[in-house]
Amino acid sequence: MVWVSAIVQGILVGGLFALFACGLSLMFGVMNVINLAHGDLAVIAAYLALGAVTVTHVPAIWSFVIVVPIFAGGGYLLQRTLLQAALNRSVLTTLLVTFGLSVVIENGLQQFFSANSRALNIGNLITESFSIGSQITIAYLDLGILVVAVVVLLGLQFFLSSSRHGRLIRAVADDREAAQIAGVSYRHVFGIAAAIAFGTVALAGIAFGMYQQFDPTIGTDQLLLFAFEAVVVGGLGSLWGTLAGGVLLGVAQQLGAVYNAADQMLAGQLFFLLVLLIRPSGIFGRKETA
Amino acid sequence: MSAVEPAEHQAANVSQVAEAARSGMPVEVTRSRGSTIWTAIAVIVIVAVLFDLPRIVYSGTTNLLVDFFFLLIISSMWNLLAGYAGLVSVGQQAFIGLGAYFVLIAANHGTSPFMAIPIATAACAVAGLVVWWLVSRLRSGYFAITMWAVASVCELIIIQISSLGGGTGTALPGLTSNPTYLDAYTYWATVVVAVVGLAGIYFLLRSPLGLVLTAIRDNETGARSTGSRVARTRLVVFVVSAAGCGAAGALYIISQQFVVPPAAFSVSFSAEMIFITIIGGIGTIEGPIIGTIIFFTLQQTLSHYGVWYWIILGIIAMAVAIWAPRGIWGLVSENFGVRLFPVGYYLWPAGESPRRFIGGKR
């Protein structure tokens, strides 16, 4: 039963990983850039939510109404300025610039919020749960985060396949130059993709801030790797792959934790390396090399 | 000076040669433009002075230089990897940490930590081979972040081993108890590793392998046409870089006399090597040297301001990467045409003084 419980918990936390991963995956798919500051962005969002709660006294659970639009707008601006300037040089430059951004964000957060751990206060919700049988306990919060993740992925899927801007994003991802001569400003489309990626990572950061305590370093220490590993395990090019990747990573971690609490992280990492070795295109990815 | 070796013709940017040949101008290609001999003399003098330093100055100075050379070694190794082989890694701290722990293992078994430096270096070369087998197919961002995951895995495994101090760390046994001698030995070992490491990189770039590396650096798609040679060259560079970082890690544990996994595998090592190389000038031997001097000076002056110095460095590095991608050394060598280490080539009209520079690569 303890194994079943671990798998259930893994699936629940997998939703959060997928929420972290979908923005990373989108930016990689469209701009061919892995944003090394992705995890730190989530941490900023959590701090921003904390600030929003303190200033406006909205319940923490509604803080996303303020934070997500700020992030989407910020993402568009950052893409159109710093990241586009880096992209004009090369993909490697962009990689280095996002790494620099990560270091600046992490140390900036330490400067302004100290290295202490914080958490978003969601009152009783943190402890409320229901049981299935005698062994399996499901927290409402965990279930809620999974539902949010699935809804976000569904919405993103619908946006990409059916909206005008979604079509342009796919076109630019296919062939940037051809999109230009077809009359598409790829820079603007990149900005929109970044806005979506930033919006989803803000949501993920807020969810994470409710789920557990956070500090300025957790973005690079854990979140970026979780997001990347979910993307690789699931395979690029499919949002459902990303969800599956997040869930598999979550299950691997929870199963490792059953064996030894200290093995939770290691189990996830080794699972990731194993997938990379056996199937570098990811379990649900198209058969392309990275 | 004007001796032209066939191999060096190959290195020359084909388009420049074609352009020059089309214009009917006979060209010659050389590695250097006269400054080399003075560089060689200067290097010998500097190395000699460095070796004699513990007899002249207090240990405070040599201890600072240990930190300096540590940074120089790791950034030069990262520069070799990223600047020449096009492999941007944010996980080289894997080998720094492993190098440190290999020294600890050897010392636990009775080997002198200083004698363990070459052992740790060799062990990290082997570890580099294993890791390369895993990551060799990956490119760009995938490579960078997977290396980060590899470093994380190494750290998580070491934490589990209680005989190595687990997550709380342990002191390095087997060091002499006389602090004056210890400081001097540590310093000398650091200088030796730095000189061997930089000389290794220099001769690697002067070798036929260096031509392939220059080609990869200048144009990956063009260099891909040589296929397996490029793959083999990348392997060599990755292993050399792993060994170099391993040696640096060995120096790290000896100078700290203590090791704890989160510090030994810290991603801030990556931040240091990346910022130093970018600011100094990526893809040149001189870049990391200049970068280390700048970084070190900033570190010493801004250390009272805590995290601000990381923020400032990060902003400078981003700005340099975007607006001056060849770094400070690139700006200097462009404007004054100087170059200390002749690993590129110059093109100039045959029979004329080498001063009339028509093209070439650093």
Added chain:
Amino acid sequence: MTSPPLLEVRELNVHHGQLQALHAVSLAVPAGGVHAMIGANGAGKSTLLRTIAGLHQPTTGSILLEGEDVTRLRPERRVAAGIAMVPEGRRLFASLTVEENLQVGLTSARKGPWNLAAVYDLFGWMRDRRAQRAGQLSGGEQQAVAIGRAIVANPRVLLLDELSLGLAPVVVRRIYDLLPRLLDSGVTVLLVEQDVSQAMKVADHVYCLLEGRITLQGRPLELTFEQIERAYFGISSSRNLPAGPPAQAETGAGGNQASGAGTWSG
């Protein structure tokens, strides 16, 4: 006072790295008709077309559309100004459907006779297969969609880069047979064609490029075979070489250049 030509290129110099691809190229394209560029591999034809479309920035020189300077406009702004291009190799969005490809072409479209329905009328088969992914189409069908994607923007100048590349002769003929229908809608066509006889057949005016320079231009009927051969290969008239397929060795020092230039023609 006469009105300016529809498209004018003035003293265009284009570099690819340290290679100069175009040397002071000037041309004036009046409204209407088909204007063809011919020349050997690496002569700079595609570079010229891509520079007009905005995919390369010239080192010096300018491009004017009806007297308006468009040299500094980005490609997508040039589409809005009236320059559309069918790129070499079609370059469709492979994961998008046929209809989605056409819809992307509407992004910066001008007002005019062309829309999705008109394109579907032009290519009869397309309406029924509009939900198919572009990557699954045959080469000729892809070329048709690529033309549709460019034409729905209602351009004044349509640039066609190597339409016949990799297509069977019968398919090529079918595509060229459509040119009059495009011209009737008021479009002016500037095309690059490897096949000289094809270009001479469809064009009202031809330009011959050699090593980045225009070496000959005129109406096809007024040009002799010898003139074209000389302009195409750059062979001096005193050396009488047998006619045949372009052989790079014959161009002497230029052979080097042409092989180096292979990278900038694509």
